[in-house]
Amino acid sequence: MIRIDLGVRGLGRVRFAASPLDTAKDLLFTLARTPQVLGPRWRDNAVRALEERQLGLLAAVAGGGPLGYAPDFLRPESTGFDMTLTGGLHLVATTPAERVRYELSAALDGHAWDRSPARRPPRLLLAALDRGEEYLAQRIAGEMEQFWHAALAPHWPGIRARLEGEVATRASAIVTRGISDTLDSLAPNLRERDGVLHLTPLVADAHRIDLEADSAVLVPSVFAARAIFCGGEPPGTPARRGPLIVYPAAPTDCLPRTGRDELLGATRVKLLAELSQPHSTGELATRLCLSPATVSYHLQILHRAGLVQRTRRSRTVLYQRLVRTPGAAAVPDREHPST
Structure with a gap:
């Protein structure tokens, strides 16, 4: 269980955001963790992009490990819908080395890949780490750009329109029904009670997280089937990030419809x-x-x-x-x- 104590002030600072890289990260994570919720066209598009462009490092890092952790630096913090693909890729490529090291250490030694022989870290990832965190961040940014253009670019106008419509709908709901009821309606595994967000993680045996925060970012996704928690680290974490929750915004297949x-x-x-x-x-x-x-x-x-x-x-x-x-x-x- 993940518990985020926002309090009254923190609830008032909850905001929505989305970006091209948010969408790319969501597609990659969903493909790796719950591919059955994707429409067949999206599965085929994503798999083909990864295979034809030989984006093995991106697939290894973005998909997460057995307990669902995927490094967060692939999802730069956004203040709204104004982050461009170029701007987001620049933030990924210039992620501080200590932040990359912290996240990948958590993945390798903490709660993603365990140390059993059957679940050793991919050799491609270890080889990239041997060349340093700066190299790895730059290469991930390059592979993210290739994946974006191959799998998502033709459909981004429609995806963005859905995300903007989703946020407009939620904003209207906050005005008419209040923020508590609106937060409760975002996902079946997310609830708000007395200023505290309760999120049931995807993995049943994931460890418990209790944290206090003065704000939270909500990111609608056209690919996620449940709410997913990111960020929210303890004090002293390198380049510490606040809590971010990805939640399902619309049906997963958001290609333009006909009719x-x-x-x-x-x-x-x-x-x-x-x-x-x-x-x-x-x-x-x-x-x-x-x-x-x-x-x-x-x-x-x-x-x-x-x-x-x-x-x-x-x-x-x-x-x-x-x-x-x-x-x-x-x-x-x-x-x-x-x-």
Whole structure:
């Protein structure tokens, strides 16, 4: 059992965050620990990326050991949704050597790989450690970048849109129902009682953790099936990190769907309202206070459904709502269509 005593002040500092590397780490960990919860396309994509790019070191480090511990430096601390892939990879590559040493020591000697002959650390990991912690961190960052582009990059707009929608939904729930009820609804193995978070770990015989903290970070994941605890180390830990909880945000297979149901949602209604006149993705993102990636994802769906049209002006792509009249072809909703 993991017990995180936040108190009233700490509950008020709970925040949500997500990043490209969060998603990559979640996919790798889920593939290693509970692959059955992944859709077949995601399993195939991830396995193919690891095998074709020969990312054996990344697989050994990110997947965790028998008791579920996976080093946390692959998941840099994020303050929101603004951490880019490049920024996150830089943080991984420049992780302090003492932090890498601390985490891998815990994995090798503490609570991941035990010392029995059947569960010795992978030779690839030991060989990388022989070249030093800085080398290992830089190589892991390089392999994470390859994995990201091979397995996740084509689907990131849709994933990010789901994560942003998840956080917006939770924020609304906090306003209407309160933070306690909202935290209780995040995952079946996570509960809040009197300012204390109680999390039942994935591994039944994992050791008990009791800690006090003045804040916590919640990271929605499209791959996790249960809440997972990260960070939250005792005082004196090198580059100490606060508690972070990954929780399931949506169905695990988040590739864009097809069908009429994907057209529902407040975001697309707002986009259609704005598109009585032509706008670029960047303009729409500014007007609706959304990320360009989120706007692009929703525009692609609306375009496939025949509800918006695309036109190119110089280097800019403009979108505009289409109006259909009985017996007539779709026409732009504007007075003077461009030629």
